[in-house]
Amino acid sequence: MTTTTTATTTGSTTTAATTKTAATTPSTATSTATAPRGLVAQLTRAQARFLTGGVLLGILGVASTLVQPQLVAHLIEAVGRKEPIALLVTLLAVLFVADAALSATQGCLIGRAGENIVRDARVLLSGRVLRADLSYLNTQRQGDVHTRLVGDTALMKIALTQSLAQILLNGLIVLGGVVMMALIDVWLLLVTVGCLGVASVASIGVARGLRRAALVNRADTGEFGADLQRVLAALPTVKAAGAEGREEDRLAARADTVRRSGNRVTVLNALFSPVLNVGLQASLAAVMGIGMARVATTSLSVAEFTAFTMYLFYLVSPLVLVFLALGTYQQGRAAVQRVDELAGIPQEDAPAPDGGSGTAPAPVPDASGRPAAASPAPDGGHPAVEFRDVGFGYGDRTVLDAVSFTVPRRGLTALVGVSGAGKTTVFQLIERFYRPGRGAVLLDGRDIAHLSTAEIRDGVGYVQQDSAAMRGTLRENIVYAAPDATEADIEEAVELAGLTHVVAALPDGLDTPLGDHGIGLSGGQRQRLCVARALLQKPAVILLDEATAHLDSEAEAALRDSLRRIARRCAVVAIAHRISTVVEADRIVVLDEGRVRAVGTHAQLVRDDALYGRLAAAQFADGARAGAAAEAAAGTPSGQPAVGVAG
Numbered sequence: 001m002t003t004t005t006t007a008t009t010t011g012s013t014t015t016a017a018t019t020k021t022a023a024t025t026p027s028t029a030t031s032t033a034t035a036p037r038g039l040v041a042q043l044t045r046a047q048a049r050f051l052t053g054g055v056l057l058g059i060l061g062v063a064s065t066l067v068q069p070q071l072v073a074h075l076i077e078a079v080g081r082k083e084p085i086a087l088l089v090t091l092l093a094v095l096f097v098a099d100a101a102l103s104a105t106q107g108c109l110i111g112r113a114g115e116n117i118v119r120d121a122r123v124l125l126s127g128r129v130l131r132a133d134l135s136y137l138n139t140q141r142q143g144d145v146h147t148r149l150v151g152d153t154a155l156m157k158i159a160l161t162q163s164l165a166q167i168l169l170n171g172l173i174v175l176g177g178v179v180m181m182a183l184i185d186v187w188l189l190l191v192t193v194g195c196l197g198v199a200s201v202a203s204i205g206v207a208r209g210l211r212r213a214a215l216v217n218r219a220d221t222g223e224f225g226a227d228l229q230r231v232l233a234a235l236p237t238v239k240a241a242g243a244e245g246r247e248e249d250r251l252a253a254r255a256d257t258v259r260r261s262g263n264r265v266t267v268l269n270a271l272f273s274p275v276l277n278v279g280l281q282a283s284l285a286a287v288m289g290i291g292m293a294r295v296a297t298t299s300l301s302v303a304e305f306t307a308f309t310m311y312l313f314y315l316v317s318p319l320v321l322v323f324l325a326l327g328t329y330q331q332g333r334a335a336v337q338r339v340d341e342l343a344g345i346p347q348e349d350a351p352a353p354d355g356g357s358g359t360a361p362a363p364v365p366d367a368s369g370r371p372a373a374a375s376p377a378p379d380g381g382h383p384a385v386e387f388r389d390v391g392f393g394y395g396d397r398t399v400l401d402a403v404s405f406t407v408p409r410r411g412l413t414a415l416v417g418v419s420g421a422g423k424t425t426v427f428q429l430i431e432r433f434y435r436p437g438r439g440a441v442l443l444d445g446r447d448i449a450h451l452s453t454a455e456i457r458d459g460v461g462y463v464q465q466d467s468a469a470m471r472g473t474l475r476e477n478i479v480y481a482a483p484d485a486t487e488a489d490i491e492e493a494v495e496l497a498g499l500t501h502v503v504a505a506l507p508d509g510l511d512t513p514l515g516d517h518g519i520g521l522s523g524g525q526r527q528r529l530c531v532a533r534a535l536l537q538k539p540a541v542i543l544l545d546e547a548t549a550h551l552d553s554e555a556e557a558a559l560r561d562s563l564r565r566i567a568r569r570c571a572v573v574a575i576a577h578r579i580s581t582v583v584e585a586d587r588i589v590v591l592d593e594g595r596v597r598a599v600g601t602h603a604q605l606v607r608d609d610a611l612y613g614r615l616a617a618a619q620f621a622d623g624a625r626a627g628a629a630a631e632a633a634a635g636t637p638s639g640q641p642a643v644g645v646a647g
């Protein structure tokens with residue numbers, strides 16, 4: 001039996017890449033790796049049943065292979081002695097068939113174990129990536145993560161099952177063959193081992209080089225994948241910038257790098273067989289020469305010489321396969337390492353490390369030095385959101401410094417400030433995408449450092465700045481955070497978000513399919529879709545990051561009206577560049593260079609805060625100019641309040 005469950009890997013067909021840092025790691029990202037160490041080993045152990053079954057059948061196959069030359073020797077002797085041979089011939093035929101059947105069954109079992117390992121690894125890795133700590137995941141290249149999940153898992157399967165089985169079973173054939181040959185003639189065996197030993201040592205050297213080359217090749221392939229993904233994600237920008245040629249050249253250069261390292265893998269792969277063949281040919285020649293001489297001097301019988309030569313021939317193919325499998329295994333080990341690394345990705349729900357943000361500091365003293373009460377809400381409960389002396393930075397760069405403010409349980413709270421002041425970062429801390437380096441963020445009086453991600457996110461609806469929509473129908477997008485929502489709830493959310501007319505105008509209404517990133521809707525419609533999604537979740541707090549940025553003044557006024565209605569039920573926190581969106585807010589928090597500069601109503605801030613006053617004046621002046629221009633063009637007065645963009 002020769003186990004031939006070969007699977008060729010050229011190195012260039014599977015992909016991987018070394019991890020590259022694409023963005024700054026927040027200095028205060030606190031999740032730790034709760035990696036299932038040696039995940040791949042665990043998954044392999046889970047398939048012990050199939051693997052052991054396969055190996056046992058393989059060992060039976062090896063035994064039947066090794067008996068065959070001995071039977072042939074007996075057959076020769078029986079023919080020489082003119083004895084009946086029918087039984088021997090039948091036995092030999094049975095062994096041939098059994099050998100083939102065992103080989104096929106063993107291949108199936110090992111193959112099944114391999115598929116199970118890949119499935120388990122992909123399911124587990126997908127879950128870990130989905131629950132990964134964003135502050136860490138944002139530093140990884142998406143293309144590389146994809147490559148590890150798709151390409152490396154496939155390569156790992158080959159290494160763990162087929163290659164290992166080949167090494168083991170073919171290794172057993174070689175070992176058994178050597179033992180049988182030793183029983184026939186030790187001197188002839190020593191000659192054979194001498195020739196093969198030199199070739200084997202050379203082959204092992206090639207295998208080591210192959211592993212290194214495979215790692216480089218997969219890193220290069222991962223770089224290509226990451227670049228391709230970057231370009232595909234921004235294809236309209238590439239086209240608008242007329243950068244197709246430049247990007248094509250860049251991809252071509254990457255592809256060429258992959259080709260070069262792939263060539264090295266191919267060369268080393270190709271070197272295996274010839275290096276080994278030289279040894280085999282030398283040993284065959286020596287065995288023939290010396291063996292024939294021994295037969296001539298009758299110190300070796302013809303039957304023994306035939307059996308020895310048969311064993312040598314039986315050895316050739318398994319030996320080559322062992323070394324080829326060693327090469328594949330070396331490539332697969334790199335994949336195993338990369339899969340294990342991805343499995344170790346820090347998870348969101350990892351406990352806050354010592355010295356992190358686990359403990360909520362005492363309420364910040366007010367101007368009189370007395371500790372501020374936790375700003376009780378009008379209904380006497382805790383504020384919906386509270387920032388207590390929060391400090392946070394990306395890398396070494398401080399973005400928020402000693403930020404303290406509260407958000408009442410009802411009403412509209414606005415966050416304003418120039419671009420880069422840290423407004424979106426505040427939202428991301430509320431969602432616990434990042435953890436503060438100092439201070440605490442509280443939801444309904446509870447430090448979110450001690451809450452599960454589900455507890456945090458079930459209570460917070462987040463409409464992001466870039467209005468995330470996904471491929472799928474409009475309905476699927478809207479119910480994404482509340483899959484069990486009723487038709488009445490959906491209708492209400494659609495109405496509150498001002499989407500009713502949009503849905504009515506679509507050919508299939510809510511069941512109209514959208515493309516990637518919500519292609520099929522305008523920017524403003526996508527924004528309203530995200531508002532509807534957040535509303536349907538019925539959270540205690542809704543965070544709106546520039547939810548009116550893409551809306552015209554009519555749609556903005558409608559959404560403002562909706563927000564007023566929503567704010568009667570829950571806390572609404574809105575980041576707005578347009579002061580017009582927040583003039584009616586119950587409280588406005590002005591952020592400046594990562595610090596809370598002032599808190600108040602529009603009227604108070606216009607009166608008391610110079611920065612806010614400037615922002616408002618600039619925007620209303622812009623609006624007045626726009627209004628005057630519109631009046632001049634239309635010949636009618638414009639009563640519409642001005643809008644503009646700060647910063």
Ligand SMILES: Nc1ncnc2c1ncn2[C@@H]1O[C@H](COP(=O)(O)OP(=O)(O)OP(=O)(O)O)[C@@H](O)[C@H]1O
Pocket residue numbers: 023024138394399417418419420421422423424425426
């Ligand atoms: N992932 C990140 N890595 C490193 N720096 C970041 C990251 N995200 C934001 N920053 C930096 O943090 C600062 C605050 O960003 P943030 O997005 O919170 O500002 P913002 O007030 O919401 O701005 P805008 O109004 O333009 O949206 C900016 O200087 C930005 O460059």
